[in-house]
Amino acid sequence: MRRIVILALSLAFTGGTLFAQTAREVLLQRPELIAGTDYVAPTEPLQLAPAPEGYRPCYVSHYARHGARYAWRLENYDMIKRALDDAAGKDNLTEYGKDYKARFDRLYPDVKDHYGELSRKGWDQQQAIAAHLFEAFPEAFPDGAKVRAVSSPSLRSVMTMSSYCLALKGKNPTLFVTEDVSRTNMPATLPLEDENPFYEGYERATLPFKVSDEQYAAGFFDSEKVLARIFKQPRKSVKRSKFYELATHMFFFAEGMNSLDTDLDFMDLYTPEEAISLWRIDNYQLYTEAWPKHNGYRTIIRDIIARADAHIAAGEGGADLRFAHDYTFMALMMCLDLDGFATVPQSPAEVEEIFQSYKIPMGANMHFVFFRSDSSDEILFTVLLNGEPAHLPLPAEGWPYYRWSDFKAAHR
DSSP: OOOOOOOGGGEEEETTEEEEOOHHHHHHHOGGGGGGGGSBOOOSOOOOOOOOTTEEEEEEEEEEEOOSBSOSSTHHHHHHHHHHHHHHHTTOBOHHHHHHHHHHHHHHHHHTTOTTSBOHHHHHHHHHHHHHHHHHOGGGSOTTOEEEEEEOSOHHHHHHHHHHHHHHHHHOTTOEEEEEOOGGGHHHHOTTSTTOTTOOOOOOOOOSOOOOHHHHHTTTOOHHHHHTTTBSSHHHHSOGGGHHHHHHHHHHHHHGGGGSSOOOOOGGGSOHHHHHHHHHHHHHHHHHHHGGGGGGGHHHHHHHHHHHHHHHHHTOOEEEEEEEOHHHHHHHHHHHTGGGTTOOOSSGGGHHHHOOGGGSOBTOEEEEEEEEESSSSOEEEEEEETTEEOOOSSOBSSTTOEEHHHHHHHTO
């Protein structure tokens, strides 16, 4: 059993009582979060704290991951199909396996040609998130205000941007909305892509331990035990070297149902502990891949600062919107140290208590909402992460509000 280290960062307040929960405890209480980055961001109204007296919202700066989608590549579906079809031809399916295949075959024709695309649920999700933002801060979107949106060239990101902008335009038809997909925007969307003409290099970050993904996962999850629930003889239909890959494909396929309009459920393949183990492995892999490169995403912060300052100086309302991917979103959270994401774990066991992939769900969104004083030049702001106030390592003006001048000083 791995040692679970409870850190101060896992503390939360409920009913005025301070308590600590490990990531495992959270997942046992809310199993939907086991989906990690396949969890679908909520679309409820924003959770707001009253603005400080004398301040009113004046501008919004935003960074988001694309909305709910189909599997990101065809292989996520086809590896499962090949194994099931092979087993069916060899009478190698268990009774449960036959039922699993029947469910899979019902869904496969509807998903196989949509891999990587925004789902209808993802479109509706973005409409709701944008509408709730407008409804919470209508003063930031006065008649004729400029809304500038930029996106990665990925079709699912572009469609996410379009859905979001349409919803804002529907709330106030006078908004001047522009959408752009261009390499010139890459410092604000995809700084480390080869196509970024402004790439400037970065200092890689290190961790105090060296444990590969394979070493971390070893002995943590029995993929053959899982596959034996489907195949009478797993090795008869799947190469031994592919057991883990297929079992994890099936896991992410099952979690992907969250993004689709279907009542089919495939998570019955896994026990709760197996599902949590797969979340832990994926969470560790995501973190150890993102952390070394996260400093390369600081250009996004520079874009946030420059565009906010321009809006504030002009006395304009409106918004700057940016749409990209999970790996860019988690790196930005690390650069900002949002909710403690820049804390360095001292061992592999500590990773999940600092970094939780379910905080970067499908449609993950980060809103910097700015407030202007009626009586001074002071600008305050708050950060909403997936609709809830988040913490920054800055002195608060009555949390969750911070001074914009403090933020800029911290990111010079």
